Amino acid sequence: MGSALFFLTVYLIYPILNTAYISFLGKGSKEFTGLSNYWYVFTNADMLAALKNNLLWLVLFTSITVGLGLVIAFLTDRVRYEAGAKALIFLPMAISFVAASVIWRFMFEFRPAGVPQIGLLNAAMDSLPGLEPVAWLVNPRVNNFALIGVGIWVWTGFCMVILSAGLKGIPIGILEAARIDGASEWRIFWNIIVPMMRNTILVVATTMVIIVLKVFDIVYVMTNGNLGTEVIANRMYKEMFNYHHFGRASAIAVILLLAVIPAIVFNLRRFRAQETMQ
Amino acid sequence: MGMGGKFRMKAKREVRVAALLLLCSFLLPPLPTGRIALSNPFMGFGPGLAHSSSRAVNVLGLWSGSELRDFQNVVAPWEKETGYSMAFVSTRDLNAVLTTRLAAGDPPEVSILPNPGFMHELADRGKLVPLDTVLDMNRIRRNYASSWLDLGTHGEKLYAIFYKATSKGTIWYSPKNFRAKGYSVPKTWEEMLELSDRIVSQGGTPWVIAAESGAATGWPLTDWIEIIVLNTSGPDIYDRWIAHEIPWTAPAIRRGFETLGRIVHTPKYVYGGPTGVLATNFINGAYVPFTKPPGAYMNYLGGFAQTFIKRDYPNFRPGEDYAFFPFPPIEPGYASGLTGGADVIVLTKDTPGARSLIQYLSTAKAQELWAKKGGFIASNKNVKLDAYPDVIARQMAFQLANVRVFRFDGSDLMPAKLGDAFFKATLEYVNKPSELDKILQSVEEVAVDAYGKGRGR
Numbered sequence: 001m002g003s004a005l006f007f008l009t010v011y012l013i014y015p016i017l018n019t020a021y022i023s024f025l026g027k028g029s030k031e032f033t034g035l036s037n038y039w040y041v042f043t044n045a046d047m048l049a050a051l052k053n054n055l056l057w058l059v060l061f062t063s064i065t066v067g068l069g070l071v072i073a074f075l076t077d078r079v080r081y082e083a084g085a086k087a088l089i090f091l092p093m094a095i096s097f098v099a100a101s102v103i104w105r106f107m108f109e110f111r112p113a114g115v116p117q118i119g120l121l122n123a124a125m126d127s128l129p130g131l132e133p134v135a136w137l138v139n140p141r142v143n144n145f146a147l148i149g150v151g152i153w154v155w156t157g158f159c160m161v162i163l164s165a166g167l168k169g170i171p172i173g174i175l176e177a178a179r180i181d182g183a184s185e186w187r188i189f190w191n192i193i194v195p196m197m198r199n200t201i202l203v204v205a206t207t208m209v210i211i212v213l214k215v216f217d218i219v220y221v222m223t224n225g226n227l228g229t230e231v232i233a234n235r236m237y238k239e240m241f242n243y244h245h246f247g248r249a250s251a252i253a254v255i256l257l258l259a260v261i262p263a264i265v266f267n268l269r270r271f272r273a274q275e276t277m278q
Numbered sequence: 279m280g281m282g283g284k285f286r287m288k289a290k291r292e293v294r295v296a297a298l299l300l301l302c303s304f305l306l307p308p309l310p311t312g313r314i315a316l317s318n319p320f321m322g323f324g325p326g327l328a329h330s331s332s333r334a335v336n337v338l339g340l341w342s343g344s345e346l347r348d349f350q351n352v353v354a355p356w357e358k359e360t361g362y363s364m365a366f367v368s369t370r371d372l373n374a375v376l377t378t379r380l381a382a383g384d385p386p387e388v389s390i391l392p393n394p395g396f397m398h399e400l401a402d403r404g405k406l407v408p409l410d411t412v413l414d415m416n417r418i419r420r421n422y423a424s425s426w427l428d429l430g431t432h433g434e435k436l437y438a439i440f441y442k443a444t445s446k447g448t449i450w451y452s453p454k455n456f457r458a459k460g461y462s463v464p465k466t467w468e469e470m471l472e473l474s475d476r477i478v479s480q481g482g483t484p485w486v487i488a489a490e491s492g493a494a495t496g497w498p499l500t501d502w503i504e505i506i507v508l509n510t511s512g513p514d515i516y517d518r519w520i521a522h523e524i525p526w527t528a529p530a531i532r533r534g535f536e537t538l539g540r541i542v543h544t545p546k547y548v549y550g551g552p553t554g555v556l557a558t559n560f561i562n563g564a565y566v567p568f569t570k571p572p573g574a575y576m577n578y579l580g581g582f583a584q585t586f587i588k589r590d591y592p593n594f595r596p597g598e599d600y601a602f603f604p605f606p607p608i609e610p611g612y613a614s615g616l617t618g619g620a621d622v623i624v625l626t627k628d629t630p631g632a633r634s635l636i637q638y639l640s641t642a643k644a645q646e647l648w649a650k651k652g653g654f655i656a657s658n659k660n661v662k663l664d665a666y667p668d669v670i671a672r673q674m675a676f677q678l679a680n681v682r683v684f685r686f687d688g689s690d691l692m693p694a695k696l697g698d699a700f701f702k703a704t705l706e707y708v709n710k711p712s713e714l715d716k717i718l719q720s721v722e723e724v725a726v727d728a729y730g731k732g733r734g735r
Contacts, residue, residue, distance in 0.1 A: 028403075045720060110557040112550030115573065135557040140709070224493035226705055227556070241374035243695040244399075 016257070023250035037251035047252075050230040053144060057215055057231065060148050061155075062208045066201060068152070069159025073167050074189060076160075086164065090157035097154060097217035104150045105222055108136035140228045147229055150218050155211065159204050166200030167193065203270055206263045213260050232256060334365045335631040338376060339390035339621075342368040348654070352647045356638040362631045373694070380405055380626070387632035391622040393690035394429055394438065395697070400624070401432035407625040408435040412633050413640060421642060421658045425684050430622070439640045440620035440657040442648070445581040445674045446501050446687060447616040448602035450564070455572050467509075467608040470576075471540070477575055478546045485541055486549040486574035488563020489556055489705065496701030498560050499538065500689040501617065502578060503704065507534040508615035509608045513683050516615075520688045522696075522729045526722040532714065535704075537608070539711050549574040552708045561586050568600065578605065580618070581674045585653045596668040604677060615683040619690055620657050649675075692728070699724040 026033045041047050072089060076082045092100060109119030113132050117123040122133040136146040170193060178188050194201070216233035223229045225238075232252060240249035341349055346368060353364045367386060369375045373396060379385050385405070391397055400406050415436070419427070422440075430438035456462070459480065464470035474484035489498045508516045511530035518524045519531060541547050542555055549566055550558060558566075564586040566573035577583070587600050594600050607613035623639060625632055638644050645656035649665045655675050656665075666672045678684070689697040703721045707714055 110550075110553075112554045112558075115550075135553045138553060138556040220493065224495065226495050226702060227709065238698070241371070241377065242698065243693070244373075244377060245695075 019250045019253050019257075022246055023254050025247050027245045027247060029246050033247060037247045038255075040248055041251050041255060046225075046230055047232075047235060049228060050225070050232045050235045053228075053230060054213065054215070054232050056144055057148055057151070057212050058209065060145075061151050061212045061215075062205055064148075064152050065155045065159045065208050066163075066205045068156050069204070070163050070194075070197075070201065072156070072160045073164035074193065077164065077167055086157075086160065089160055092154045093157045095154070098221055100150060100154050101218050101221035104146075104153075105137075108146055108222075110135040110138070137223050137229075138227060143223060143227060143229050147218055147222055150222070151212070151215060155208065159208065162204050163197065163200060166197045170196050199270055199274060203267060206267045206270075209263045210260050210267075213256060213263075333361060333631065334363050335388060335629070335635050336386040336627075337364055337366045337388045337390065337635070338372065338379075338386035338626075339366065339368065340370065340372055340392055341366070341390070345653070348648050348651045351651065352639070352644050353635070355647075356635065356644070360631075360634055362634060364635065376400075376626070385626040387625070387627045387629050388635055389624050389626045390441070391438075391624060393619065394622050394686065395691050395693065397430070397438050397622050397624055398432050399693075400626075401435075401437045405626065406432075406437045407628045408437055409439065409625060409636070410436050412625065412628075413439075413637060418640060421640070421660050423659055423679075426620070426657050429686055438622045438624050439636065441623050441639060441645070443620040443655045443657045443678055444618050445616060445655065445677050446618045447505060447605040447677065448579070448581050448583070448674065449605060450567060450577045450579060450583050450587070450600065450602050451575060452567050452572065452599060453597070453601050454599055455567070455575060461575070463603040464606055466606050470606050474541070474544075474547055474576075482572070483546065483549050483574045484576055485547055486558070486563045486566040486577045487542060487555045488558035488560040488566070488577075488579075489708070490559045494701065495556075496704045497689060498563075498579060499555070499704035499708065500697075500700050501580065501687065502538045503531075503534040504685075504688045505605050505615070505617045506537045506608065507531065507688075508617060508683070508685055509605070509612055510534065510537065511609075512612040513615060513685060516685055516688070520691050522725050526718045526725055527715070532718060535707055535714055535718070538704075539707065539714075542708055543711050555708050556705060565590055568594075581655060582653070584670055584674075588652070596670040601670065602673070612683075614681070615685065616677065616681045617685050617687055618678060619687040696721070696725050696728045 022029050023037055024032060024034065076085045079085065095103070106118075107120045109117070110122055110133055111117050111119075117126045117133055121136065125131045125133050134142060137143050174192060174196075175188060178192055183191070214233055215231055216237065219225055219229060219231050219234045220237065225231065225234045233256065236249050236252040236256070239245045239252060346366060350364070350366070357363050367375075372389075372392065376385070376389055397406070413436075418436070426440045427436060430436050430440060451463075459477075459482075461473060461477070464473050477484040487498065487502070489496055491497055504516075507519060507530060510533055515524065515530045519528070524530070542552055545551070548555055549563075560579065563577060564579060564583045567575060567577050568587065568591060587594065591599065604614070605616075623636060625636055640658070642656070642658045642660040645654075645658045645661050646665045648654040649656050649661055649671075650667060652667045652671060655671065655678055659679060661675075663672050663675055666675055689700050692700065699721045703717045706717050
């Protein structure tokens with residue numbers, strides 16, 4: 001216990017307190033500037049855009065990874081090639097985000113209409129009559145969705161695996177009884193599986209929330225926040241390493257931490273509730 | 279970011295993250311020295327760890343691959359002569375790595391920065407060793423044009439040697455394609471627009487403008503605007519703009535954007551239109567004038583474009599299959615202003631080995647070694663023109679050596695934050711030209727923020 005406390009203090013508590021302290025200091029951490037860094041974070045146009053985009057990520061990424069993961073877990077549950085199908089969907093998890101982003105940059109590659117396309121998506125668009133190639137990462141109408149799509153591609157497999165394990169925990173007898181009573185599979189899904197898996201779904205969803213708030217790699221590699229795709233963590237990196245404004249970078253870090261805390265507390269409560277139930 | 283640095287930096291973003299991982303390796307406890315270290319699995323992982331003998335001079339820079347090999351070739355005679363060795367740490371994220379190592383009290387001896395903006399910042403924080411006492415200043419003054427020395431001076435002291443120079447006044451084209459259509463090289467901006475119209479009327483695309491460059495997307499557009507401002511409003515306004523003595527909303531800057539817009543937003547002028555500008559990678563763009571049929575006829579891109587062209591078309595004859603013409607004058611009063619840049623060598627830790635290396639690198643002899651290999655224009659004016667391997671490199675060296683008005687790439691001189699905002703502003707302008715006022719206003723706000731807090735310049 002003593003050594004655990006020591007490591008917690010050195011590697012967690014001290015850095016958090018120090019970051020919070022620096023967030024009240026100026027650019028070079030020399031002078032006290034009060035709340036001005038926080039004021040900047042909530043008034044600067046780039047930061048506001050980043051906050052808005054993080055909200056978009058939060059809603060779309062979380063709902064789609066969890067929803068899709070649940071559907072896939074359910075669909076693959078009783079097919080013969082379950083292991084193979086799941087392995088394929090889980091595979092992107094094994095790729096680092098940076099590598100995944102580089103791969104997807106090729107998928108999204110754009111050449112002007114009339115020039116042979118080398119990106120898969122635009123080559124497909126090109127082969128269909130009446131469609132023009134789309135600059136996926138440039139066009140402000142689609143670029144955020146393109147980035148979120150990459151995140152979903154990477155994380156859906158993770159959700160699927162956890163949810164699938166939860167699904168297998170449902171006693172087969174309940175499902176069989178429902179089927180004998182003539183319930184449709186749709187009804188079984190909504191009225192038995194989803195309620196019985198509520199805890200697992202919530203834990204997976206909160207985990208996704210924590211992950212999405214920290215989203216950085218994909219945006220950094222693919223657009224670096226240009227043309228309306230900025231996110232908070234990328235902003236923090238820029239303030240810290242490009243602009244050397246330690247105060248603002250720390251203020252963003254503190255805000256990210258505060259945003260994640262409710263999700264963590266929720267997760268811990270669920271976890272504890274489950275422990276006591278068993 | 280450095281002209282050279284900019285494109286290098288952006289070529290592969292993933293490597294930046296690798297640099298972060300490398301940083302983590304610095305957190306490892308120091309390795310035991312002596313024989314045990316040889317079997318240590320971390321040997322050779324971080325060059326900073328690999329060479330710990332006192333005869334090694336640590337150098338931090340952006341170069342890797344063939345550039346690094348060329349640089350090692352330059353350093354080899356010095357190593358042989360002095361018995362020192364160079365340990366080069368290559369990173370794509372130089373600012374972050376150097377900042378961290380300085381903060382940790384473990385700076386490299388010599389750092390090669392992509393731009394003088396960061397040099398001024400470091401000199402201001404007292405992190406650099408002045409070179410006045412390290413180098414023989416009389417010899418330096420005989421070897422370098424005063425414009426280079428001014429750029430390397432902070433306060434009253436010289437802090438930097440400019441090394442690998444680049445002209446940013448080069449418009450690349452294919453003389454073969456021009457001849458086939460009967461086009462001639464335009465001598466003025468007006469002639470260039472007339473030529474563009476003529477190319478459009480014959481069904482061709484006059485321009486490729488490729489601004490995509492990963493995290494640094496936009497810099498090719500800032501290069502356009504900088505040389506336009508220099509050639510429409512003159513060096514005085516240019517300097518005041520970079521120093522933020524005139525606001526970004528000033529007519530001269532507005533005109534810079536609008537003059538670029540004259541090309542970007544004229545239908546059929548640009549490969550892929552405005553979307554093509556934003557989505558085409560600058561390296562891929564360099565090939566577009568040389569495809570069959572040509573995707574475009576002209577490409578304004580720094581002198582380093584020659585490296586890309588040579589790499590992808592090794593059989594091209596310089597001057598025949600590819601060539602450049604100088605960026606044409608726009609306002610007669612401010613003709614032939616040239617922008618460009620150079621890598622900046624600074625001393626971040628004072629050791630005898632580091633002094634010896636920086637002295638060596640400042641000599642014409644050391645620069646000639648790289649000039650012969652190509653892809654290198656020397657800043658030292660005593661490097662002979664016949665040291666260069668081909669006619670294009672000689673023309674660029676000549677252009678740089680004989681320029682009347684030379685200015686360093688402006689976005690490289692601005693605080694990083696403002697440089698970033700400038701990149702972003704060009705992208706937004708290409709996307710929505712009608713919002714130019716709003717865009718310039720938002721850059722002005724960043725400029726006030728960046729300069730207002732006192733950068734000590």
